[in-house]
Amino acid sequence: MGYLWSVHDRAQTANQFFYLKSWTKIHSCGTDVRTSKNPRLSSDLVSNVVSKRVRDRPLTRLTDVAYTFKADYGLDISYHVSWLGVEKAREAMHAFVAxxxxxxxxxxxxxxxxxxxxxxxxxxxxxxxxxxxxxxxxxxxxxxxxxxxxxxxxxxxxxxxxxxxxxxxxxxxxxxxxxxxxxxxxxxxxxxxxxxxxxxxxxxxxxxxxxxxxxxxxxxxxxxxxxxxxxxxxxxxxxxxxxxxxxxxxxxxxxxxxxxxxxxxxxxxxxxxxxxxxSFNNWIKEARNLSITKLVDTVRNQIMCQMLERKDIANKWNCIICPTFETNLQDSFNSSRS
Structure with a gap:
């Protein structure tokens, strides 16, 4: 039986109140958690829960992840699922994945x-x-x-x-x-x-x-x-x-x-x-003078800034394709009407 939605909440240790953390209208993680040792606890759910922690603390230990799920949700999580979830969270924040x-x-x-x-x-x-x-x-x-x-x-x-x-x-x-x-x-x-x-x-x-x-x-x-x-x-x-x-x-x-x-x-x-x-060689011209580790980090930072800038520009578009090609397409259409 398929699910139409999912709710992610969390109990606070201090007062045992449940707080709504996220709500997804369309359920997609495929996880049905019923028992403390349910094998269907997926690495995707683990990645979703720990993503902010991994972003703030890249060296997050797997034991910390297991403790979080035990303390906050009462769930026992396997080493493999924990490791896979953390890896997915790191991959999602990796600059080169973009x-x-x-x-x-x-x-x-x-x-x-x-x-x-x-x-x-x-x-x-x-x-x-x-x-x-x-x-x-x-x-x-x-x-x-x-x-x-x-x-x-x-x-x-x-x-x-x-x-x-x-x-x-x-x-x-x-x-x-x-x-x-x-x-x-x-x-x-x-x-x-x-x-x-x-x-x-x-x-x-x-x-x-x-x-x-x-x-x-x-x-x-x-x-x-x-x-x-x-x-x-x-x-x-x-x-x-x-x-x-x-x-x-x-x-x-x-x-x-x-x-x-x-x-x-x-x-x-x-x-x-x-x-x-x-153009690429000219783009990294200054970085080529740096040590190898500094060079890689500098290029990574340039890529992140470039991706962010393009994302901000794209969010302002009102058309399906970028404005330049939208204009070219319209001009070609107009010139071919006859």
Whole structure:
């Protein structure tokens, strides 16, 4: 038999009066407490009861939780249920959970990049970022951008990315990342930053007259943006003809399915640059000078402030989608009426 509501009250030791703590119109916790040792006392109910305590005292002991339920409710709670309830309460207040959950509502497009740290111990900060309002999903500290470090990062990332979404990753062709990607995400589409390709091409053209060098680099961009196979190959042959052996050597083995729109089978939503990754690196620019523990805490605090600010803004919206896209949608509707 289903429940339509639930009431959470508590007896005060001093006068034995019951005080109403919360009232839920729709009962959802699935718990029916009848005896002091009822096994149906769920960890969700424990999490709900102790959430404020865990928020105020992060190092709350499980024995304290068990004592609370015994003293206030006359219930005996198992160690496992107590531990699980506290873990759920900690997870609910964890700043990075908002990143993981929020990504479900962003485009399934992640920008991967590593940026060097400037503190005493150096190292690299590996990050996965969404361009939707500069939304950080995950980051990690490593000693280098090696294959093993990228593998560890991607493995942990795979735990929080839904399997039912057709994901696309975009990166700067880092060698360690290229080796790690097929192992962690064998079926995911992987695009490369056009800016990084242009910089590599520019290095191959050293000593060439600047005007002609930039002409060839623009031709490479034209190849990347071209949407049709016929157009792509025509532009590619023109690039090889103009750039001769240097262009031919650079393009040799450069798989177009990773950088050319005509061959790319994933969905990049028009994104072919590294703007999101560069914006994230600039966002944490000052934190990169700190020690590792201070850096992580600073980034965590920045994320919390960002989430709070966006929450306050969103609460003032009067439409289903954000005002910017509401305006774009209305403008598109009006321009297409004829």
């Amino acid at each position: 990143c993981i959950n929020g990504f479900k509502y962003c485009h399934p497009l992640l920008f991967l990049d590593g940026t060097f740290l400037k503190g005493r111990y150096k190292g690299q900060l590996l990050a996965a970022t969404v361009k939707d309002g500069l939304f950080p999903v995950a980051f990690a500290i490593a000693d280098s951008e090696s294959e093993s470090n990228w593998s560890s990062f991607l493995y942990e990332l795979s735990k929080v990315i839904a399997d039912d979404r057709h994901m696309t990753f975009v990166s700067d062709r880092n060698l360690g990342l290229l080796e790690a990607m097929p192992k962690a995400f064998p079926s995911i589409y992987h695009g490369w930053y056009l800016k990084h390709l242009k910089n590599n091409f520019r290095n191959k053209l050293k000593g060439m007259e600047n005007g002609f060098k930039e002409h060839l680099i623009r031709k490479l961009g034209d190849c990347a943006y071209e949407p049709t196979l016929t157009g792509f190959h025509a532009l590619l042959e023109k690039l090889k003809s103009d750039g001769k052996q240097r262009a031919y050597n650079f393009l040799l083995g450069l798989e177009p399915e990773h950088w050319a729109n005509a061959y790319f089978r994933g969905q990049r939503y028009g994104e072919i640059t590294s703007n999101a990754a560069e």
